[in-house]
Amino acid sequence: MADTETTVGFVGLGIMGLPMAKNLLDAGYDVVGYNRSSDPVDELVEYGGQAGDSPRDVAERVDVVITCLPDSPDVEKVVLGNEEEANPVVDGVSEGMTVVDTSTISPTVTEELAAELNDRGVSMLDAPISGGEEGAIEGTLSIMVGGDAEVLDDHRHLLDVMGATVTHCGPNGAGQVTKACNQIVVATTNVAVSEALVFAEKAGADLEAVVDAISGGAAGCWTLDNRAPSMIRGDFDPGFFAEYQYKDLRIATDAGEAFESPMPATELVHELYKSMVANGMGRDDNSGVMQVVELLAGTEARIDSADE
Structure with a gap:
């Protein structure tokens, strides 16, 4: 109360x-x-x-x-x-x-x-x-x-x-360390889901079926449940700005340097979010990192909205 x-x-x-x-x-x-x-x-x-x-x-x-x-x-x-x-x-x-x-x-x-x-x-x-x-x-x-x-x-x-x-x-600072850990996992998962969806598109698989199937198994996660359905529709209206995700990853990688903790995956993901910002996508949702993977693949992983 x-x-x-x-x-x-x-x-x-x-x-x-x-x-x-x-x-x-x-x-x-x-x-x-x-x-x-x-x-x-x-x-x-x-x-x-x-x-x-x-x-x-x-x-x-x-x-x-x-x-x-x-x-x-x-x-x-x-x-x-x-x-x-x-x-x-x-x-x-x-x-x-x-x-x-x-x-x-x-x-x-x-x-x-x-x-x-x-x-x-x-x-x-x-x-x-x-x-x-x-x-x-x-x-x-x-x-x-x-x-x-x-x-x-x-x-x-x-x-x-x-x-x-x-x-x-x-103590003070521990909340921020924990948030950096959170952002490492969130951003890396966004990239992993993006790679999977673009791969599925390139291979000719049904994107909705892929999302449904892997969401129910060991790959199940918040991003698949809450972002993947929008991602395959090209809907990147922000719930959390990509430019903020980029900033958070910079904080994480800087802290990794300060504490001498290796961050190979985080460094790569940081570069992909940097690419989002550099390509004018910074105000898209952080799941919009899929667009960078799509640019690399030369295709878009989208369902045909006319079929819905």
């Missing part, structure tokens, strides 16, 4: 953040939102939320701040400020508050942010999310949390509204 005394600040009302903020409103929380562009803020206000004038203004008006932003520099700018952001979160928080970052960013940057906030008496949870736009809308995200376990317990009521699975992964 929502603690109606808790007011939540939400900074970053994008494809994931806005539905997450709406779910908090549905659960009975007061939400003050801020976004660089105004349209999502207007939509949040129409839904029952309040508008913040800046990250600092949001932080001054709430009990806990949640951020959901594209990349490490964005989180650093919004939380700590720079020449582009003169009113950061850190100037509005007070001692004893908590910042929950649901963005996917560098584990080392997360550790630095947590240390800076801790010096000011503010706790931080890194709580990256997985589940795509559908999971954000339905409140079924997987949330991987790094930070103090007691701080997580104090804020679990909020995370439970936005996610079906909330897992404590260790």
Whole structure:
């Protein structure tokens, strides 16, 4: 049950953040939102939320701040400020508050942010999310949390509204490490499914039958169930932008270098997503990596919609 005394600040009302903020409103929380562009803020206000004038203004008006932003520099700018952001979160928080970052960013940057906030008496949870736009809308995200376990317990009521699975992964930075592991598996699986479908097309197999058959066996996975039917129809409307997947893989490969962990498959997959972005496909769904495999094969793996 929502603690109606808790007011939540939400900074970053994008494809994931806005539905997450709406779910908090549905659960009975007061939400003050801020976004660089105004349209999502207007939509949040129409839904029952309040508008913040800046990250600092949001932080001054709430009990806990949640951020959901594209990349490490964005989180650093919004939380700590720079020449582009003169009113950061850190100037509005007070001692004893908590910042929950649901963005996917560098584990080392997360550790630095947590240390800076801790010096000011503010706790931080890194709580990256997985589940795509559908999971954000339905409140079924997987949330991987790094930070103090007691701080997580104090804020679990909020995370439970936005996610079906909330897992404590260790100290600050551990949530981001876990998310990097998630993105390695997701992206590599997307490429594997793409290769399989393009191969099936080249070999003259029935694509729908292939998807149905392998989904029920050892190859069964989320991508086959939730993305393959759209992929063979050429529907790559975004649930999670390919350019964000590319960014997440860069974080993973950089971390692999830092920790001297070999990532041969991830490095290859990273290059394929780089190709997506370079070919103007960055705003497609991350399953759209199949289009790069199709370009390499000189064919498209599609069913004839006229037969449906």
